[in-house]
Amino acid sequence: MRYLTIGLSLLCMALTANAAKADRRVAFVVGNGAYRNVAQLPNPPVDAKAMAATLRNVGFDVVEGTNLTRDKMTEKLLDFGRKAQGADIAVFYYAGHGIAISGSNYLLPVDADLKSEMDVKLGSAINIDVTLDQTMGDAKVKLVFLDACRDNPFAAKIKSNSPTRSVSVQAGLAEMKSGEGTLIAFATGPGQTALDGEAGANSPFTRALIAHIAQPGVEIQQAMTAVRAQVNEETSKGQLPWGHTNLIGAVYLNPSAIPPATTAAIPSGPANAAASSSGEAELEFWRSVKDSNRPEELNAYLSAYPNGQFKSLALARIASIDSGTSNNATRAVAKGVDPAVFTEEGTQVSEDQIGLDKAKRRDVQRRLTGLGFDNKMTGIFDDETRSVIKRWQAARGYPSSGYLTRLQHKALLAEAQPAPATASVGEDGTRLRRAAKPSGNVATGSAPPPSGAPVYRNPPPPDNAGNAAGAAFIGGMMGGVLGGALRR
Structure with missing residues (x-):
């Protein structure tokens, strides 16, 4: 039921x-x-x-x-x-x-x-x-x-x-x-x-x-x-x-x-929908002003999102504009990273030039997950990983193409990682972890889970035949719905 x-x-x-x-x-x-x-x-x-x-x-x-x-x-x-x-x-x-x-x-x-x-x-x-x-x-x-x-x-x-x-x-x-x-x-x-x-x-x-x-x-x-x-x-x-x-x-x-009739079955649904809508609106707003040299436009972002995920970047850019520094220096980067990281857009060619083997790709995925951009650590940059890279790039103010450049890869390696958590990774790359006093992430606005609570990428497997049968029924029903929609 x-x-x-x-x-x-x-x-x-x-x-x-x-x-x-x-x-x-x-x-x-x-x-x-x-x-x-x-x-x-x-x-x-x-x-x-x-x-x-x-x-x-x-x-x-x-x-x-x-x-x-x-x-x-x-x-x-x-x-x-x-x-x-x-x-x-x-x-x-x-x-x-x-x-x-x-x-x-x-x-x-x-x-x-x-x-x-x-x-x-x-x-x-x-x-x-x-x-x-x-x-x-x-x-x-x-x-x-x-x-x-x-x-x-x-x-x-x-x-x-x-x-x-x-x-x-x-x-x-x-x-x-x-x-x-x-x-x-x-x-x-x-x-x-x-x-x-x-x-x-x-x-x-x-x-x-x-x-x-x-x-x-x-x-x-x-x-x-x-x-x-x-x-x-x-x-x-x-x-x-x-x-x-x-x-x-x-x-x-x-x-x-x-x-309203279904909110009792999935109480978090409307809240998640509202949060998703708000997050996308904030990202769009940030993209429209992040390269501006006018403090009033950056202040408009801070006014609309006083606790927004790009607050620190906006404040840093305003401070650098006020101090008269150059455009390339308006965002904080780790020591030794070229400010051109904010202007060079990644492509498949630029990423190939980095020479990432499977182990290095897993390292990229691990680092992104550690920064709050969760994804599977498979060593393969599939559509999911590309989407995660785009979110990381957007959060840092880099051109968000989903492909890395040498400078972006260097900047990622230079980012401080949070305290390690006890973790295990399945054969399919799915990350199952129990967080150790997580602190969340300022740049992405992700909230930490309750202390000691297990955090799963995927839900645990079904524990009885009834659940499996119910899942099969729903899968078949939704497949029919989506198939009909595609045929139309």
Whole structure:
């Protein structure tokens, strides 16, 4: 019965995952901060990078841009409009300056120079209503997030240049109503201004969006309730996000949680799914900023992941940038290792040049396992080992190809190994070990098991015929399911 319950749970997960992949998801993500004619905003480009990584992690095709001129922004919008035609879910996210003139809202490219109402309406600014209608009109579900409720930097100039007519120039953005199948969310209420947050970090609104909208199994309207609560608390009730919703069904950006009916059978399933999603989002975010020479982008990572697995690398890079050292010296390497290890990408050829025989390959696998990147020590670099090498490379800030270079191999040999644990290795290379006071691993964020608890790579063998029969039944059922999926 236990195997039947687990099998049904896995079947539900497989069907849910296939349904998510069948959805066509498109997103437009832009953050404008480097304005040429008014004060710059340090956070919107950082916000856009974080949001793009979050959406990609749950299957969105993202049209992304930062610090775009009017022409470049139009190009991105045209691309997004083509991709969004007939999409199941289309997301529009913008961070930067936005203004409201006579009840209409406009987004501002970085080259905007608004001297009058005519400049706003006939060229320099982008009308939000027209943009959403033209780019997302055919999408089944439309989600709009506007982190643009800041003071209008051109307000005084526009008013002074319109002496013959009354021009309504509002603070923040004007109220908008959503059409069928649409959710519109503002960083704060109509006519109010939102906080940009600490320079170089995420704004309160975007930080809350990233934290909640892609949580496994959380419906988007539930997520927005959590977003409002977080922003309200973070800003000491100084800012309350506002929105208008006309969705006609439940919308999930990440439907991959185990259904509630099965959570009793596998209690750790949803937690593991959430942890996996969060880990992939963090890795994507880190990859987007790890080579940056701008401390504010690295600080954005630290703001989003204050205890992240790349925290030490981010701090080291910020420190080296602040001290004026060269780009190649921005990450700590062991003594005697060439900093070029961070730029040279491994290939099959570069790995062959190292001359790794089977014993040396087992040594690589042993060292990676000792650092918390568990894999079988077979002396064969199969797909599993390649994946482990990629994770190790990404955690160290090296180009993550899955193949080693001489410099990477040298750096691995130079890494200090944790205290040895009592271990045995089966004939198939499976590592069975009892940890001796493990300390975890800072770079990967792996947590140590309870002291003295056995840690197995694979589960122990079945201890009775009933378990074996149950396993055979589930194996046959899942094989049929997967086979049918492949034939389709």
